[in-house]
Every structure is written in structure tokens, then in C-alpha cells.
Amino acid sequence: MFAIGPIGFTAPLLLWALVVLPLLWLLLRAVPPAPIRRRFPGVALLLGLEDEDSQTDRTPWWLLLLRMLAVAAIIIGFAGPVLNPEERREGTGPLLIALDGGWADARDWPGRMARIEGLLADAAATDRPVAVVSLTALPAPGELPMLAAAAWGPRLAGLEPTAWPPESGAAVAWAESVEGSFETYWLSDGLDHEGREEVLAALEEKGPVTVFESPRRPLGLRPARFEDGQVRLTVLRPDETAAQTATVLAYGRDPSGTERVLARAEAAFEPQATEAEVALVLPAELRNRITRFELQAARGAGAVTLTDDGLRRREVALIAGREDREGLELLSPLHYLERALQPTADLVEGTLPDILLANPDAIVFADVADLPQAEKDDLLAWVEEGGMLLRFAGPQLAASDVSRRDEDPLMPVRLREGGRSVGGAMSWGEPKALRPFPEASPFYGLALPDDVTVTAQVMAQPDPELAERVIASLADGTPLVTRKRVEQGSVVLFHVTANAEWSSLPLSGLFVQMLERLAISTRPASPEASELEGTVWTPERVLDGFGGVQDAGTLPGVDGADLGAALAGEAPIGPELRPGLYAGEDRLIALNVLGSEAVLEPVNWPARVPVEGLAVSRETALKGFVLTAALVALALDILASLWLGGRLIAPRAKGVARGSSTAGAVLIAAFLAAAPDGAKAQEEDLDLLALEATTEVVLAHVVTGDARLDEVAQAGLRGLSDTLFRRTSIEPAEPIAVNLETDELAFFPFLYWPVNPNQPIPSDEAYAKLNRYLRTGGMILFDTRDADIGGFGAGTPEGRKLQELARPLDIPPLEPIPMDHVLTRTFYLLQDFPGRWASRDVWVEAAPPDAEVVEGMPFRNLNDGVTPVVIGGNDWAAAWAVENNGAAMFPVGRGYAGEQQREIAYRFGVNLIMHVLTGNYKSDQVHVPALLDRLGQ
């Protein structure tokens, strides 16, 4: 393929057409743009005028250039330009494509796959049989799966990097066992794995070997160490090149259980250094949550290191029975514990309830005898969930009654009264030494120093279970340490004090080791191989080649010896011993790809082996782009030609243009000016209503749409307002008509709603508003104005309408006003509630069903809330209504009796408004005798 730099051409012959360009230049230059014909009466004045510039009939040079570019782009476009044209790899005979397939391949795995695909495509073009072999997943010795190149396409998707590097012995054995001759392409991961030379030599015997290798080499991460309160990590790189930084991320679960980055740190490689160390200072809480460290942007199992118990520091809470001995530190019951635990555990101090909230791993009681029952229950629950309670005896415990008769749940054994002391001034015998630990004891194997003696102890009651609970005893067989399992947790009792008062145990190194064995303090990071011997460890989580953490599933357990050897770096990891997290009896061990001593060695290929890069440059056909550019250039040419010919903008008189644009500006200005004005006006209306309704108490009625009805309602409320003003301390302002759809209701304590059969049903929004109004303490007086002739129900059109209106409302159960309702006595004492009509049926919220009449009390105890609705048909507004001059608007009844009825109607109104505004105040009066009675005493 003909190529210029990175661009090749599929039809290079077409490029010869570029030769025509200069010709075209001359041609185009000579042809001026076509003239435009215009009818113009003023031509009479133009006759005889000559053009000033004879040059303008030539196309301007820039337009020519544009056209040349367009034509050149067309020619080049059709010549089929291709960016990064692929070069075919020639060759004959069978081909082996070998790849390392370990974790170090993971970082550029897609690139490797692309390279293999490219090689396969080349092989397919030359009909070579191909075998693709991963050195970490070898076929059986002697086998070489030679297939047609095309058959490998779907199989490549099944290839995955493994978390372990290629196993040297197996690879060499396989390479040597393969028969036949073939060419080899080896995709190397850039690391010097053991046995590489042998494999190379074996393959070279079969045919030429070409190595493909990425210049970027993988990074590795050694397991985290905990030193001096810091988490230290070492980042490895195989080659000593320039300075480089790598970001280490610490992953773990946050309190909500989601995995996230808990900390990050930058490791900087010095030039010429292959290791870079980074230290993380983390709070214990955070550190304990970390499950793994990863190198950012470096995929691969080697860039991930899992953490195990080695990094976890246990939280231990210390609680002493007596804290009051100031100044005598060496006698403090906690002194030796603190000294023993401080380097390896995080100590928590505080009161027991606080400590339990922090959920420590272990709680140590130094001579604590008894606890309040509640704390005891909490503590027991904590122990049952896996807590470790470590108790030390002492004078208090010895003197107390704890676990004497019955075994205390928080004590491993029953204790004898008093305890014993040996070897003292007032006692017989020698101080007792310790007996070697039995095999079942967690302390088994610890060496006994000679100088550990016990002079006093509390004694365990002989019990059937005693024998199995003893995990350490004195030389004479009396229990020294006893342990009891409580569900998932355990309770351990040292029968001596935590200080040196009763024994010299806390002074010895054995004390620390015993605490360690009890998993109170943290063990050294990596267990000894000897420790692991004979144990079986089950994998909990394993790493895949990309560094992802997978659930181990049904992987079989591994032998502790193998694990120990792998941890010590003596045995390689492999498919049987995958890197991951292994769970033993009481601890977790992380087996990482790279051990604490691991280094990354770069591979050095012999000079005879050709080494090529991995990069695959993707072919990009540029034809479309170039032709698009040509089109764009031609479009520009059209515009430019039009412009040159004066046809781009139609000639127009300036005055007109100015006129229309000013008209547009005026129009826009008008819109801008008009829009906010309307909105503002609306807001002002609302504000006005709010002001009017809230500066004074205002009665309000609902607009029904019937002008006469609304007028009467308004007049009625005015009459009631006047009456209130004259007779009570309520001084209402002029009543307001409220439109349910548009007005805010929250300002009004009381709404009068005359029911009009022709009234439209309010909208959903209005009902939402009404319900909110009722819920927040508003009251509506529904008036059907039909004298209730149909009874409370559907007898009249108004009644039916009321039902219809009230259906969507939040109305509680109703009842006719009972005799003792607070409405009967809020201001006047009333028994009737007439309006223009005198019907007795007025309905209010029903009293609670449990309200009972108490002997000797005139009223039931009903003091809760204001009834949200009052429903009746007495046409109160008509009775209250007054003209502007103060005269009554409608006659009520006949003569004096009628006037009396009107007076009672007013009194009902006064009572109603009082009820609305003062709530159940009058109802509370029920309690006055009782209150007075109590005050008297």
C-alpha cells in the first residue's frame, strides 16, 4: 500500500489527478462569477459609466484557493486515505501464539487480545494453522491445539489472566514435550519468570521466536505491614527508570456496609529505585475496616494485597473495680494490662454502657464484682454475640457473693468463699508455680518461666464442668485460668489479680503471650509455618487475575503446611493454592500474589530474539472525513460566490430594515415590560388579601356564585360582626367574601358557607385547600337555609348539594348538638340555635364514644378541639343580616317573639365565634372544682 507517514491510500493512482490542479487554477481564474440581471429604472443614469477596476473579473485568490482545496480534498478522498494502515505479517507454516497469561498480563489484557486478533487475522490471510497457548493454563504435555486461525476467534473470549504467574516447571516440561516445528509469537508480560530461558530454548528448537512486549511494565504491591502505628506499603516496579508515582487505595466497608475507598496515598518512586514505600496513618476504627489495598489504575492481582488479622488491631476495653487509689500506679489493677496491651491493641476506656456501644473485641474486668442488672443483661448479650469477657480476680471479687451458689452467667465457674493464699507470712506452703499447659488449652506450647508464682487466688468450686473449663492450672492442680463458652463468645477468669499483688504472672512475658493466645491482643503478622502444620484452611475469598475479589465458593480447603510454605515464599501459588483470604479456626490469613519479600524482575531477552511492541494501531478510513471537508469547502464556496456576486443579501433600502428592526425591538420591549407586570399585580392582590385578613379578626363567607345569596351572607356576617363588636371583646373588621379557587383560606378562623343548589363543585385544588383548612383548626358553618324540612339529608336540593359538596371533605363523624356541648355555653347559655328558621337540628363533630356522664357533673368531659364543621339549615345569615343603616334586612317570625328569635340567633352567632376563637376553654371549666379542690390543699 502506498503510504505517506501514517496515512496510506487504497487507490493511490487517483492521486495523479492532483496534477490537474494547476490547470484548474488557471481555468477558474479566467472565469469570473456569472452576472446577475436586475431590472432597474435608474439604468438610464448608469449608461456610459466604466468600471474602475478591471481586475475584479478575475476570481479572487482566496476563493480560488478554497476551490482548489475542495477539489484536492475530493481527489484525495476518493484515493481512499487510511490512517495507520495495517501491515500484514507474512509467514508460512504452523504458528504458536504463546502468552504468559498471569496477573501481570491483566493490566493491558484487551490490548493483548487485540494483538492476538491481529496476529490471527494475518495468519488467516496466509492460511496458517495456529495454536494459542497460555503458559498459566497449559494443555496436556505434548499437545499442541493447532486449528485454523478463524476458529480461534470465539475461543479468545474464553481466555482470562490468572492470578498466579506461569509455573516454571510445567511450562518447561510442556515446551520440551511438544513435537513438530512451528514459528512462535510470544506475548510476554515483561517480568522475568523462573524457567523462561528454558522455555525459550525449547521453543527456539522448533522454529523462530518473536517476542511481543509492552514497554509499560506492571506494578506490584507487597502486603501491608503495621509498624509504629502506621500502615506501611511497598510498591514495586520491575525496571529502574524515571521518577514515577502510584496511588495506593485502601478499600473497605463503610458503616453502612458499602465498599468504598477509605484512604489513599501517593507512593513516589525515586529514579533508579524499584521500590517505593508509603505510610498511611489511620484511626483504628478505619484501619480495622480495610479489606484490601489496591494500586489505582493498575489492574492485576499483583497490584492488590488483601489484609488479614495482621493488620487488625483489637479494641480492648479495660474496666477496673476500684479506681480510687491515686498515685499508686504500680498497684493499679490495670497498669500491667495497659502495658501488655498497648503495643498490640487499641484500648478503650469509659463506662460500661458507653463501651458496649463501641462494641470492642474484648472487655477486661479487673476485680469487678457485680454489675447492675441492666448492664449485666447488655453485657451478656454482647458476649453471646461473640464478645470476649476477660475477668481478673481480686479482693473485691473474693469478698463478694458473685457466683457463689449459682454460677453467674458472666463467670466461668462458681467460686468458693474467701479464696486462699499460700506462701505468705501467715500461711503454710510455698508460692505455687504453674503446671505445664495441657494440649487442649489455648496456651499449649508456651514456655513456663520459672519465676512465675502465685501467692493468692480465688478458688473454683468443684463442679462437673470444671475440668473442661480449666485452661491453666497451678502445680497443685487448682485452676488458675478458666474459660466458658457463651454462645459465640466466651468468658475467661484469671483467678489472680491483674497486678502483681497476688502473683508474679503479670510481671512475666508469659502474661503477654497468654493474652495473645486468648486473642485479646494481636498476633504477629505472619504465622510461622510450624504453627500452621496440620491445620486446614478454607478459602473465603480469592483474587482473580484482574485483581477482583471473588467469593471462593466451593473451592476445597488447603493444607496449613502448603499455606505456610506459600506465605514464606517457598512454594509458588497456583491453581491449587490461589491467592486470597483463608479462614482458620479463629483467624484469617491473607495469601497475596506478592509476598513480603517479593521483587519484580524485568525480563532480559537474548539479543537473537526480535522483540516487538504490543501496540495495535487501528486502521481508520479517512475517506469520509476528507470528502466531508470537501463538501464543507464547496458550501463555503457557494456562500463566498454569492457574497462576491452581491446576491448573498437581497438589496434592500436601509430605512425599511431599520424600521422593521426597531419595530421588533419595540415589540420585544413591550413583551418584557408587560410580562412581569402581570405577575406582580397578581402577587400584590394576594398580599392585599393577606393584609386585610390578618390585621384584624375577619369573618368570611364562601362565594357561591348567586349574587343575592352572597350579598345576604355578607350582610349577615356584617350584622354578626357588629353584634360581636358591641357585646364582646371580639372586634371584627368588615367581612370578606372568599373565593375557594383563588384565595388563601388559612387567614380565616371561620367560614360561613350558605349552600346554593346551583353552585359549581370546587376543584380538586380547592378541596385540598379546604381539607388543609379543616385539619389546621378552621371551622366551616354550612347553612342549607331550608329550615331542615327534609331532615338532615337529601330531602331538599340544598341538602343534596351539601352532601355532594361535603363528600370530598375530611369531616369527622357528626351528631346533633348534645345538651352539654361547649357551644351551649361559650358566651351565652343557649339551648336553641335558631336563625331565620328555628329548627333544632344542628350537627357538630360527635363526642368521643368513651365520653361518659360523671355523677354530679353537669357536663361530660369533652375538652378536645373545636368542631371543624357546624351544619344546619336555619338560614342564620338572613337572621343576622343588617342593611347599611343598621336595620334588619329580613323579618324573623312575628312581633316580639320574632325579635326574640333574632336575638337568640345573634347569641348563637356570638357563641359560635367564641367557640372558634377560644376553642375548648369553656369546656375546661369542668375541671375548675377539681382544680380549686387541689389548690386548697
Place this chain on the structure above:
Amino acid sequence: MSDAGPVALHAGVGRGLRSKAEGLAAALPPLLADAEHLAQTVLLGAHGRRRSGMGDEFWQYRPLAVGDEARSIDWRRSAKSDQHFVREKEWQAAQSVMLWCDEAMSMRFSGAPGKRPTKAERARLLSLAIAVLLVRGGERVGLARLDQPPRSGPLQLIRIADALGGAMEAEEQNLPGPDYGAPRGDTLPLHSRAVFLSDFMGEIDAAENALARAADRGVRGALLMVLDPQEEEFPFDGRTIFESMGGSLAHETRKAGDLRARYLDRLAARKDRLEQLARTTGWQFSTHHTDTPAQGALLWLYGALEHGR
């Protein structure tokens, strides 16, 4: 349509006549209405010669002088004093005004067809409007196209409108005609008034001749040059072939923009020449653009005729 039958029967003659009549009827009222509407905007001042003479309006009383006929004495006024008074009327001789509205093809130009009227439309509107005004003032009005002496009265208005409608029809049907028009000075009545509405884009000599002839015949009047804004601004660019409306003249340029200044110079020179001609012959000259309201031009025309009286 019950009356479609007879019309269809005489299709050959009837249709042409009828469609023409309908077209005329359709065109006339709007033109006349427009003109009336335009004329309404001009407030008529006192119409008189400002001196005594024959007329209906009272002008002044003057003492009886020697030579006055006895029957000319106004006895009512004279009875109030010892002197004899003669009642004089204001001289109200009607004037003849000839209108010439250029109908050449150059007048059919509009820089923005549909948005702006053609020059001819504007000229016709102005002609009819001034005719309405003059008739209302009692003058005799004639149209050069009519070949009739000026007359007064509403009937004459109808005739003028009719004639202008004919011109409008010719424009609408795009009938060929001369590219540029020229007024004629020799057909004007002696001592009458004349109004020439044209773009004066044609040969200047024709206009010059006409004015000279008119001046010879004691005719004075007004020249109104009706121009499209494009003719005033020459907003063209690029390689262009300019053609006259009839196509008789053509001019090609490679860069129209370069010609602008020189074109404008020539236009200004032409205006100057017309102005000068008008001054020497006692005429009035003004320019009107079709993108400006017609009222201004009408006022000017009216004033120019008033001025000359």
C-alpha cells in the same frame, strides 16, 4: 348561479366586456376611496383669491366711487350712514389644473414588490387625491391622458379615476409601453396650472422642452419626482447587468458597488437640473419616495398649487 347562463351564451364578446367592467369597477372604488381618504387629511383653508372680484363670498364694503354703477350700491349698508357703499365680493374664478401622471414602464418599478407600492401606484394615488382636493375646492381638473379640457364637478373625478384605472390595468397586465415617459407642454390650456408626476429618469431634454413650452403658454405648476428608495440608495453589489423595465436599455458592470457613488452623483445632478428648470419657469419641484407616507407629498402638492395662485 342563475345568471351564468346568458353570460355563457355571449361568451365571445360578453366575457371580455364584463370582465373588464368588473375589473374597472373593482379597481375604481378603492383608488377613489384611497384618494378621498388621503384628501381628507388635508384641511382646506379659505379658498379665495384674497381680492375682490366675481364670486359668492362677501369681501368688503367700499365707498362708492366714480364709475360704479348705481345698481351696485348696497342699500342696506348705505342706509346706516350718509355715504354710499358698494358691496364687493371675493374674486372666485375657478382655475384649470392639468395633471400628468407618468405611465411609462419605468414607473412600474418597486424595490420591494408586495411591500412597497410601485412608483406608478403612488403617482396615481397622488394624482387622484389632488384631483379630489381641487374638485372640492371648485377648480377645474383635467388629466393629460383624457385629452379633454379640464372640468369641474364630481363627474370629472369619476372620469379621472376611470382613466387612472385604465393605466392601472395596463400595469397589472404588464402591457408593453415606452420605457420612460415625457410630459407634453404644448397641450396645456393657456394660463392654467399643471402637475407633473414622474420619476424623470428618461431624457431630461423632453422634460426641459415641456417645461419651456408650458412656460410659454403661461402655465405654472409643480414637478413631483416619485422615486423608489432603491433608486435613491443604489444598494447593489457584484457583477450585475442592469436593464430598464422595458428592456430597451442595459448596462453591465463587474462591480456594482463601485458605481454607487457615481450613480448618486448623477441622480443628484438630475435633481439639481430639474430644480433649476423649475425655478426658471416658476414651477415648484420636490421629490417623493414611495416608502414615505403619501400625505406629505399631497400636502406639498396642494401647497405648491396654492402658492402659485
